[in-house]
Amino acid sequence: MNDPMWLDNPAITDQMWPAAVETLLMTAWSTGLAVLFGLPLGIWLFTASKGGLNSNQFVYRVLSFIVDVTRSIPFIILIIALIPFARFVVGSALGWQATVVSLTIGAIPFYARLVENSLREVSEGKVEAALMMGASNGQVIRQVYVPEAKPGLIGAATVTSVTLVSYTAMAGAVGGGGLGALAISYGYQRYQADTMIACIIVLVLIVTLIQFIGDRLARAVDHR
Amino acid sequence: MIELRALRKVFGDTVALEEIDLSVPAGEIHGIVGRSGAGKSTLIRCLTGLDSPTSGTVSIDGVDLTNRSGAGLREARRNIGMVFQHVNLLDSRTALHNVAQPLKIAGIGKAERLAKARELLDFVGLGDRVDNYPAQLSGGQKQRVGIARALAAEPKVLLCDEPTSALDASTTDQILGLIRSLRDRLGITVLIITHEMSVVREICDSVTLLADGRVAKTGKLAEVLSEPGSALAKDLVPLPPVGIDDSEGRLVEVSLAGTDLPTVLTAAQKAGVSAEAILAGAVETIEGRQIGRLRFTVGSAEQSNGLISALKADGIYAEEAA
Numbered sequence: 001m002n003d004p005m006w007l008d009n010p011a012i013t014d015q016m017w018p019a020a021v022e023t024l025l026m027t028a029w030s031t032g033l034a035v036l037f038g039l040p041l042g043i044w045l046f047t048a049s050k051g052g053l054n055s056n057q058f059v060y061r062v063l064s065f066i067v068d069v070t071r072s073i074p075f076i077i078l079i080i081a082l083i084p085f086a087r088f089v090v091g092s093a094l095g096w097q098a099t100v101v102s103l104t105i106g107a108i109p110f111y112a113r114l115v116e117n118s119l120r121e122v123s124e125g126k127v128e129a130a131l132m133m134g135a136s137n138g139q140v141i142r143q144v145y146v147p148e149a150k151p152g153l154i155g156a157a158t159v160t161s162v163t164l165v166s167y168t169a170m171a172g173a174v175g176g177g178g179l180g181a182l183a184i185s186y187g188y189q190r191y192q193a194d195t196m197i198a199c200i201i202v203l204v205l206i207v208t209l210i211q212f213i214g215d216r217l218a219r220a221v222d223h224r
Numbered sequence: 225m226i227e228l229r230a231l232r233k234v235f236g237d238t239v240a241l242e243e244i245d246l247s248v249p250a251g252e253i254h255g256i257v258g259r260s261g262a263g264k265s266t267l268i269r270c271l272t273g274l275d276s277p278t279s280g281t282v283s284i285d286g287v288d289l290t291n292r293s294g295a296g297l298r299e300a301r302r303n304i305g306m307v308f309q310h311v312n313l314l315d316s317r318t319a320l321h322n323v324a325q326p327l328k329i330a331g332i333g334k335a336e337r338l339a340k341a342r343e344l345l346d347f348v349g350l351g352d353r354v355d356n357y358p359a360q361l362s363g364g365q366k367q368r369v370g371i372a373r374a375l376a377a378e379p380k381v382l383l384c385d386e387p388t389s390a391l392d393a394s395t396t397d398q399i400l401g402l403i404r405s406l407r408d409r410l411g412i413t414v415l416i417i418t419h420e421m422s423v424v425r426e427i428c429d430s431v432t433l434l435a436d437g438r439v440a441k442t443g444k445l446a447e448v449l450s451e452p453g454s455a456l457a458k459d460l461v462p463l464p465p466v467g468i469d470d471s472e473g474r475l476v477e478v479s480l481a482g483t484d485l486p487t488v489l490t491a492a493q494k495a496g497v498s499a500e501a502i503l504a505g506a507v508e509t510i511e512g513r514q515i516g517r518l519r520f521t522v523g524s525a526e527q528s529n530g531l532i533s534a535l536k537a538d539g540i541y542a543e544e545a546a
């Protein structure tokens with residue numbers, strides 16, 4: 001028996017495009033949400049840390065603990081553990097929308113740590129200069145830390161986004177949709193090597209594209 | 225304008241500042257000098273409220289900074305302009321927006337603050353550089369942007385922490401000229417921390433020497449300099465380095481304060497020491513007075529004692545140098 005291959009294979013011609021779109025949607029949504037929540041969390045971590053604007057050892061330890069625990073749970077387990085929560089948020093445990101919930105929760109602490117490290121790169125002198133102008137802590141964050149760290153923050157979002165692409169593929173194993181699901185259900189379970197290879201090629205293209213855009217953006221805002 | 229009273233700052237068991245009394249009248253340029261670890265940075269941090277003194281008071285333009293915090297302190301800081309050694313401009317902002325930043329922090333509208341920033345950049349001679357990022361400017365240009373920024377909120381006092389230490393000699397002269405013209409045109413009071421004696425000589429009206437956290441000397445520049453034998457005068461007018469080849473030789477240092485070269489030479493002749501024994505000398509005219517030092521080399525201890533007493537007899541300060 002000879003199954004149709006490559007461009008005669010309906011798994012590729014009919015399903016590849018919608019699967020790729022799903023992967024892109026999952027990545028875009030979860031990156032956006034991870035930045036939306038991870039940026040303030042990262043700023044909070046940084047300001048609470050030793051030598052920060054609003055240093056508080058207790059707050060820092062608690063936040064750090066939560067961030068580290070979430071980061072150390074293997075992603076596949078995090079998704080399974082979050083199924084009830086995802087069902088609660090989007091009304092279904094299946095499909096890409098539910099996966100976005102898990103992806104976001106997995107990515108927030110990841111991005112927050114990267115944010116904390118990027119802010120640490122901003123020189124102490126620039127902060128003192130702003131304080132000497134009578135800036136409040138909020139003004140120092142908005143007018144010094146965030147704009148000065150912007151290339152780093154964009155780089156961190158790029159890294160997060162690339163990591164999320166591979167997470168979407170993993171989520172495919174538990175009904176998450178996208179290219180991962182296609183690769184598993186056709187490439188792996190139905191032994192279609194062509195589908196598997198095609199999925200890998202498209203994933204690589206997506207990652208390359210994200211990296212390219214991220215580098216471009218970071219360079220555009222970097223005036224050093 | 226700037227008043228420090230019995231200022232004391234202790235870190236753990238290190239006493240960084242002790243019994244600091246200092247007052248700088250409005251419109252004066254005051255220099256603070258001292259060796260590394262003397263407490264200069266600590267002093268400026270106490271002046272700006274970045275650190276709070278252990279005891280004593282700091283007041284600027286009649287406003288006591290020591291008992292202020294939060295919004296009150298932020299308000300008081302707007303009366304102080306600060307110039308940093310490493311300038312500390314924001315790399316992500318153009319020169320124009322850097323200069324406008326203090327006004328943005330003070331809540332001034334965009335059009336008004338940018339107009340003011342443009343004016344200030346013109347004032348420091350960078351009118352054609354408004355849209356440049358700091359990375360596109362030279363060290364001296366950056367420092368001029370830093371000075372324009374410090375002036376944006378129209379402070380009464382300008383604090384400069386080693387403003388020229390990262391610059392070459394000719395750029396240093398430009399920046400010092402700019403600071404002097406600010407004082408002359410705006411009547412601003414300036415406090416300059418520096419380890420460069422040339423900076424003090426160039427632009428300071430008065431000077432304070434810090435040593436081990438205390439005021440070792442303070443006063444008008446001309447007075448401090450003409451004090452014979454003072455350590456500060458020696459630092460301010462350094463002798464050129466000379467190698468001593470004769471280990472048997474004794475060195476005698478003579479101050480020119482209150483006297484002049486011919487008088488010294490005549491007195492030395494009496495002790496049998498001629499002008500050929502002068503090893504090194506430095507003379508400067510500061511505020512119309514000649515100040516400086518000469519270093520004689522003589523063969524023996526008797527000769528050096530003879531020279532010193534002959535000079536002292538004529539009212540000239542002299543001492544054996546190490």
Ligand SMILES: Nc1ncnc2c1ncn2[C@@H]1O[C@H](COP(=O)(O)OP(=O)(O)OP(=O)(O)O)[C@@H](O)[C@H]1O
Pocket residue numbers: 235236238239240258259260261262263264265266267419
């Ligand atoms: N945060 C601190 N904790 C402990 N000791 C400090 C602290 N800051 C300064 N000191 C001590 O206070 C003294 C004065 O230091 P300061 O930095 O004011 O010297 P400085 O005159 O600025 O020297 P330099 O010319 O090297 O900058 C030093 O003995 C220093 O070790």
Ligand SMILES: [Mg+2]
Pocket residue numbers: 264265266
């Ligand atoms: Mg210092």
